Amino acid sequence: MLWDDYRLLLTVARTGSHAAAGRELGVAATTIGRRVAVAERDLATKLFERGPRGLTPTTAAARVLERARRAEDELVAAEREAHGDDLRLEGDVRLTAPDGLATLVLAPAIGALRIAHPGVRITLRAENRAVDLSRREADLAVRLFRPEERTLVARRIAALRFGAFASAAYVARYGAPRNADDLAYHDLLLLEGERMLDAKWAAKHAPRSKPVLRCSTTTALVTACAAGHGVALLPELLAGRAASTLLRIPGLSVPSLAMFVVVHGDMRGNARVRAVSTWIEETMRDAELATPRAVTSS
Numbered sequence: 001m002l003w004d005d006y007r008l009l010l011t012v013a014r015t016g017s018h019a020a021a022g023r024e025l026g027v028a029a030t031t032i033g034r035r036v037a038v039a040e041r042d043l044a045t046k047l048f049e050r051g052p053r054g055l056t057p058t059t060a061a062a063r064v065l066e067r068a069r070r071a072e073d074e075l076v077a078a079e080r081e082a083h084g085d086d087l088r089l090e091g092d093v094r095l096t097a098p099d100g101l102a103t104l105v106l107a108p109a110i111g112a113l114r115i116a117h118p119g120v121r122i123t124l125r126a127e128n129r130a131v132d133l134s135r136r137e138a139d140l141a142v143r144l145f146r147p148e149e150r151t152l153v154a155r156r157i158a159a160l161r162f163g164a165f166a167s168a169a170y171v172a173r174y175g176a177p178r179n180a181d182d183l184a185y186h187d188l189l190l191l192e193g194e195r196m197l198d199a200k201w202a203a204k205h206a207p208r209s210k211p212v213l214r215c216s217t218t219t220a221l222v223t224a225c226a227a228g229h230g231v232a233l234l235p236e237l238l239a240g241r242a243a244s245t246l247l248r249i250p251g252l253s254v255p256s257l258a259m260f261v262v263v264h265g266d267m268r269g270n271a272r273v274r275a276v277s278t279w280i281e282e283t284m285r286d287a288e289l290a291t292p293r294a295v296t297s298s
């Protein structure tokens with residue numbers, strides 16, 4: 001049985017009839033009667049007896065409903081506390097972001113959030129998977145696409161610009177590709193997955209290229225590129241932070257991706273979630289302004 005079943009039984013016990021319970025719950029009396037019958041079958045016991053004052057719980061039902069009432073009281077108390085927490089800048093916020101942004105941009109900037117809101121505690125999950133906000137896998141997400149779910153609210157905060165990069169050592173040894181066709185003669189480093197921006201770009205503009213390494217995370221890709229293993233398409237915002245030896249390669253135009261802060265509609269009124277969302281937007285703006293101009297290979 002689900003909580004809704006117990007809630008229905010509590011309503012029948014309180015109102016004394018299927019019709020009254022149906023009016024309170026907004027369903028037909030016949031539906032109430034059918035669900036009570038299903039509950040009696042599942043629990044293998046009779047739950048209500050009809051008397052002069054309507055339906056009254058049996059002895060077995062009274063024991064079940066007493067526990068259900070205590071559970072209902074706890075849920076109501078939790079809801080009250082949650083609403084109270086919404087008004088205070090205290091408590092936990094679970095934030096998820098792509099690994100590169102989480103590791104190289106957000107994590108180093110946590111100090112500013114701690115100073116502004118010392119009562120807010122952050123759990124930062126660095127992962128590329130789009131976690132389910134409806135199932136409360138996270139309270140807030142930074143995503144590089146606008147979600148389609150109607151229950152989610154997304155605000156565009158920045159554009160993540162990409163470029164082609166290689167280490168100074170790689171360029172000194174092998175030269176730099178002059179255009180996308182030249183990538184067929186270079187070692188190409190890509191993120192794992194055909195739907196990633198760099199993989200789609202390479203498939204369209206450099207179909208003859210053969211990747212020598214695929215990485216599951218952006219941080220691993222940046223590290224491999226900085227170590228001189230090949231050419232990679234990287235966010236400008238991250239390339240300069242990860243390694244000073246990376247050179248931007250001209251002649252390879254790569255599109256940008258829009259960046260969004262995403263929250264479930266039920267959570268957008270939460271004060272601490274709003275505070276973290278504002279901090280993310282300010283952090284990304286400051287990071288963009290502080291991003292050094294990429295050194296271009298000759």
